[in-house]
Amino acid sequence: MDRTELAREIIQTSRLTGEFKLRSGKTSNHYFDKYLFESNPVILAAIAEQLAPLVPEGTEVLAGLEMGGIPIATALSLKTGIPVVFVRKRAKEYGTSKLAEGMDIAGKKVCIIEDVITTGGQVLLSAADLLTHDAELKEVLCVIERDPAGRANLEDAEFVVHSLFKMEELFESEEISL
Structure with missing residues (x-):
């Protein structure tokens, strides 16, 4: 699927109209239910195919942000062979108490993977958390x-x-x- 076809598939599959409150607190008359395109294996594979060339050279770990970035990062990991970690919004309070599930990210060049960016707020919060685990962060x-x-x-x-x-x-x- 080429880029134009993928854009059409994403919008046809996931665009909803109505009145929606966004994570940012803003209100919008359209919303992309990202889980509709992320749960579709054909679209998800095409997204990974199109994203793979955009992964910065030297990336050692893909960090999928909870929850929408996780399927994208997983598909991209399968496509590129780059390991993935799953980043929680906050470290779990039991067991290993990990923030980033998967391999150790200390000293690794990590690329943050997100599905939709509106204000960048969650990326900034998660990046601050990842930096406390000594990840090298520059790319989103x-x-x-x-x-x-x-x-x-x-x-x-x-x-x-x-x-x-x-x-x-x-x-x-x-x-x-149309």
Whole structure:
């Protein structure tokens, strides 16, 4: 599936209309239920195929953020052979009390994987947590860049952001297919 077809599949599969409160607290009349495209094996495989070339050179670990970044990071790990860790929003309070499940990330070049970035808030919170575990962080990779403010916030924190799609590209693909 090429990039244009993938954009159409994502928007047709996951775009909902109505009134939705976003994680950022903002209200929107459209919403992308990312779990609808993340749970579709054909779309998820195509996303991994398209994201793989965007993985920064030298990446040693993919860090999938709870919860939406985990299936993306897993599919990308299968495609690239790069190990993956699963990053909780907060360390569990039992057992190993881990924040990042999987291999040790200390001293490793880690690329954060997220599904949708609106403000970048969760990425910044998770990055701060990962830094306490001595991960080397500089790169963020996402499927959908919903709002330019998210990129700006992440760049202000000195992250390099790579996105497969900007929101307007998804809307353009929808117009093409109508």
